[in-house]
Amino acid sequence: MNKIKVALNGYGVIGKRIADAVMAQEDMTLVGVCDVVTDWRIKIAVAKNYPVYASTPEAYTAMKNAGIPVAGTLTDLLKEADIICDATPKKVAVANAEMYKKAGVKSIFQGGEKHSLTGHSFVAQANYETAIGRSSTRVVSCNTTSIVRVFGALKNAGLLKRAHGVLVRRATDPWESDSTGIMNTVVHETVIPSHQTEDAQTVIPDLDLTTVAIKVPETLSHFHTWRVELTKAVSKEEILKVLGNTPRVIFLKENDGLKALNHTTELMSDMGRPRGDMWEVAIWADSLNVQDTDLFFNYQVYNQAIVVPETIDAIRALTGIEKDGTVSINKTNKALGILHGHIFESKPVIKNAPLLV
Template identity: 65%
Template sequence: MKKVKVAINGYGVIGKRVADAVALQDDMELAGVCDIITDWRIKIAVQREYPVFAFNDDFRKQMENAGIKVQGTLSDLIQKADIIVDCTPKKIAAKNIEKYKEANLKFIVQGGEKHETTGHSFSAENNYETALGRESTRVVSCNTTSIVRTLTALKNAGLLKKARGTLLRRATDPWESHLNGIMNTLVPEKEIPSHQGPDAQTVDPDLDVITAAVKVPETLSHLHYWNVQLTREAGKEEVLDAFRTSTRVALINYSDGLSANNAIKELMLALNRPYGDMYEVALWEDMLKVQGDELFYAYVVDNQAIVIPETIDAIRAMTEIEKDSENSIRKTNKSLGLRQKF
């Protein structure tokens, strides 16, 4: 089997997880990871025997002075790869794109970049086929991924008319909570809709979705509350069956002690998930209510992990090593251990 050689630019919160996920795939090979840092984070990549590259010669000298074995620069890594996943901080990826284009290298950016950067936004269960053979795509953000997953399940069941959601957003990534974030306050986003609703429409323009968002003083995950108008009256089991058609929505219950995001995080750690990650949307089954043609539900999103399986599927679609979305999703789910119920 020919393996696709995958490069990763940016070995941070998302990049290290993508690297680990690529290493688990039997149809992919990790060509290397690129960064500018010299601290413990990149040293973990060295310990895992990932080929490490520096962004340029100046950073290469700094990394080598810190005792890090460097294989070359980003330019060298580009030459070794079939596709590159740019996981650099927001707005930096857009500056790297010219390098990828000059080398005729397929590339993936993350949700912090604008849709116009690639002209295509990706979510595996919704539009895998439209990414086949593309030169570039954007894996949408964690919140947008959860919106598209859940609403696509309802849409495919013929139940979705319009959706209105409120997002309680974590203030920053957990490892940066000593540097950034908020304390003892809530910060509503000024604009309604918040950016996640329009972002979901970059994947599926037919979604009638409006979101509002509030930044909250915690870092573990995001929490969404949704009010959906259905196309007709439906029962709770019919709605749950619709959600069950998504292999990346996992049902949880208050009755199992999963009544808060910290309990869910503890469960992921108990399951020995890498970094305590949850790739699924964790949707409360016993909170979900249907009244006539109105649906109310809530779920939790792991902002650091949910886009990882989507990125793996995007690699397969763009390189066409797997043209069938269900086959790719099945392979990715199995390799990462996704479940439909906790």
Template identity: 40%
Template sequence: MAKVKVAVNGYGTIGKRVADAVALQDDMEVIGISKTKPNFEAQVAALKGYDIYVPETSKEAFAKAGLKVAGTIEEMIEKADIVVDCTPGKIGVTNKALYEKAGVKAIWQGGESKDVCPISFNAEANYDQAYGADFVRVVSCNTTGLCRAIFPLDQKYGVEKVRVTIVRRAGDPGDIKTGPIDALVLDPVKLPSHHGPDVKTIMPHINITSAAIKAPTTFMHLHVLNIKLKKDCTADDVKKLFQSRPRIKLIDGGISSTAEIIEFGRDLGRSRNDMWESCVFKDSVSIDDGELYFFQAIHQESDVVPENVDAIRSMMKLEMDNLKSIEKTNKAMGIGL
């Protein structure tokens, strides 16, 4: 069977990882990536052999930088079966008319509002809803991490309510512009943060509220979770449940910080030290007064990447069974090793 032709529009933190993850699959291929600036990321894309597409107005700058251009972004979209839009938040929505005109399927990221398209996506929780769909939004990194924990708990024990506080990393490691440098910033002051309502775009029946604080760190986000379940269970039951999930990693070995998780990723030899799984601190899982508590860390640069691959598979009808798609994606990327 011919491979599905995937274009990655926007080759930054998320886009470069999505391109590499798609390139590892045997049922899809990257037909091109887009850049607006001929910077080091464009140089690496060229070294990796990706065809680079740019806005018409950027062609001269790329020529001056000695970077070969395969065509315009519009031309890339014409050649694709599906576009993964990884442009900055709120820019992606402005590309919708382009995708509609070309009659091409598209995936947006969590920086776009839920209104960009009717379906928000998480591979474990609602893969079926995206089956054959034209437009899908993969929810944000924190929302993805929340769905991965809440969905199996709800399936097994029933979730009465979720209360979560999120300590957000302020910027990504390569980001030289974003702060704060010395503050904890309420993000936002008015509650809830977008994460709780975003979980409801996937699991509308979940009673959840969320608060978020931005902290001067780049490694990962950290969630402090308190969940009231409908059925009784022990902390060991929850650890076993999490252990059985394809995209949750139980963290032990003396690790008590996000910095050590990233070092763990480096030691594992993972590409760009990516931790694609939600990282649940094993010893934090506890039941107190009948309620579940735990900490989980989310590697913001990478956890949504396998979700994009599964979204492609569902939208392109390459696989009906979500667990089979997840297994295939995980195997190709080395997730769970």
């Protein structure tokens, strides 16, 4: 089998995880990573023997001067690639889109970009098939991905009338918390509903929901609290059955002692996951409850990693190497160790960690 040759532009929080995730797939190979920095972030890529390219000619010189072994520039990298994942900052990505097109290389952008950049927004379990063969797509943001997974499932089960969510966001990512953090305050997004409402509709157009977003002084992950109007009165068990069969959605149980964001992040580290990543939406199953046709529940979204498996699936969809979304999702899940349902009932829980066998 010819492996898909994947390039990565923007070796940051999301980009470095995409690179590692590509490496874990049997049907993909990583032809290089591209960035502009000269510090520890890119030196790790060098230490991993990832071919390192410079995103711009200026960066090429700076990286050379800093002793980074640079294989070439983005132009050179594009010659090696079937597809490129762009995880660069906002304005950079827009400018890159034209360049990828010219080079005839398919491209995947992240949720910071507008839907209009590609005309297609992607969440694997919602619309894999519509991305097949396209030249580009956009993997929606972490929060939007979680919304599409969870409310797409409720909608498909015929249970969703409308929903309202309050998104309690982590203030910044850990690596830059020394400069871009907030502390001892709550900051609200002044536009209500927040952009996630509209963003989710780029994937599922008739998803009826509203969102409000605030940010709080922590760096662990996002937290959502939802009130859902159901189409009919159903039991909690029925809801758990629907969500328990949804890919990339897991349950946290109180009798497992999982009660706060920091418990979950510690658990993921203990499981030996790379960087302690959680790719799943994690729903607190015990506090979830139904009152007549109102459904209430809270969940956790690990913003640094949740879009990574979606990006891997988008690679298969755009290149058309796999036509069945479910098959791609299962491949990705198996390669990374992604779970669904009650976390301690899914086996094997542990991957890449010391195991007594």
